[in-house]
Amino acid sequence: MNRKDSSSVGTSRRYAPATSITRGLNARHIHFIALGSAIGTGLFYGSAGAIQAAGPSVLLVYLLGGIVVYFMLRALGEMAVALPVSGSFAEYARKYLGGWAGYITGWMYAFEMIIVCLADLTAIGTYMKFWFPQSDAWIWVAVTLLIVGAANLASSRWFGELEFGFTIIKVTAVVAMIIGGALILIFGLGNGAHNVGIDNLWNDGGFFPNGASGMISAFILVLFAFGGTEIIGVTAGDAEHPEKHIPQAVNTVPVRILLFYVLTIFVIVTINPWRTITGEESPFVQIFSSLGVNWAAALLNVVVITAALSAINSDLFGAGRIMTGMAKQGLAPRFMAKESRGVPVATVGTLIAVLIVGVALNYFVPESLFSKIAALATFATIFVWLMILLAHVASRRQMSPTEVEQLAFRVPFWPYGQYFSIAFIVFTFGIMAWEPEFWSALAAGAAFIVIMTIVYYATRHNHDAEGTEDFAFPTA
Secondary structure (H helix, E strand, O other): OOHHHHHOOOOOOOOEOOOOOOOOEOHHHHHHHHHHOOOOHHHHOOHHHHHHHHHHHHHHHHHHHHHHHHHHHHHHHHHHHHOOOOOHHHHHHHHHHOHHHHHHHHHHHHHHHHHHHHHHHHHHHHHHOOOOOOOOHHHHHHHHHHHHHHHHHHOHHHHHHHHHHHHHHHHHHHHHHHHHHHHHHHHOOOOOOOOOOHHHHOOOOOOOOOHHHHHHHHHHHHHHHOOOOOHHHHHHHOEOOHHHHHHHHHHOHHHHHHHHHHHHHHHHHHHOOHHHOOOOOOHHHHHHHHOOOOOHHHHHHHHHHHHHHHHHHHHHHHHHHHHHHHHHOOOOOHHHHOOEOOEOHHHHHHHHHHHHHHHHHHOOOOHHHHHHHHOHHHHHHHHHHHHHHHHHHHHHHOOOHHHHHOOOOOOOOOOHHHHHHHHHHHHHHHHHHHOHHHHHHHHHHHHHHHHHHHHHHHOHHHHHHHOOOOOEOOOO
């Protein structure tokens, strides 16, 4: 195979990926997975921290973060439509940036998913004590793994159906909050204890009450809230018609960000003066309580449990596909490449086993230690995004103008949108280096890269020997 054949994604002869993953996700699944990936506990609870850091200017942070996410997903979508493989962005990083980049990207993403899953599993055990205070947390952890694990081991379609149901619940909660907030703003319902209105955006210290530094410090919290959206690219290997469904899902990103983040945060900071959003309770609970919904806490408990279940479901799916793709290239233990009925059973089963051990260990380690380890998820999220963007830029540089014109789904504003997003992410790493509270995450992320780099080069002969699968053109 010549250089152009092996490196370009822009040819009219689309690559046939070397994979036996069953394509069981239809348009409805893809759209709701894309929709649900933007709605998680980061919105229901984490938004309070971002508001406290930036005040009303957090709206600009969400807009800027949304722009970065959009260009990242467009880059991923362009590559996924041209080359729909189960390994997704780890495969693209390997193909266009080299073996080390693919290795680090894949393992970084997998480790992030494990950490996030552990945090969400632990959270579910805590949330269920709201109704069952005397119950042991391990019971709910076991039930969660049973449900989510069964769906992921059954087929990609079962995963899609489960995610569809979770997303319906999350979307309903967000829409209800927005409608409730609109009723308070327009008709003055509830919230008599606080001033209600647009002027809350500037009344208390102005739009930038904590200055530019406050707004900048919120960048990391906001970007992490968007974590998980990259699963849209991972679904390409399971989509029935990736060339059609992936572009449709990615193109809804601007609307989803405006509706579920910017509009939601706008409602929150106009109904409640930003200093009253302390994080002691979810901003969503504050909105529903203002409407006299006394069971708001119970309602939100259902939603955050759903959000946690959704995150675990998606993380297992994403990490399973990424690691299976890496195993086929010799960048992960070979047994992880095993599939059954088009499902990467070996990888998913391994991840479930690791989660069981991890949850057990979580109860024996100091909470502070676990929180520091969990901080790596922040670093890993934006690191994976950076690698996606860099892989996309590298892929474009290997293409001729004719091949670019033949791309079925091209990123807009090339190359300015990509360079802006790369610069923004690099700037975010700079923030982590500047802010002491993020030093542990930065140190953990750097240590992980160093350790995995040593492992990569120590076992490089194995990668060269096993990673023989490549992408071939159809013979027809």
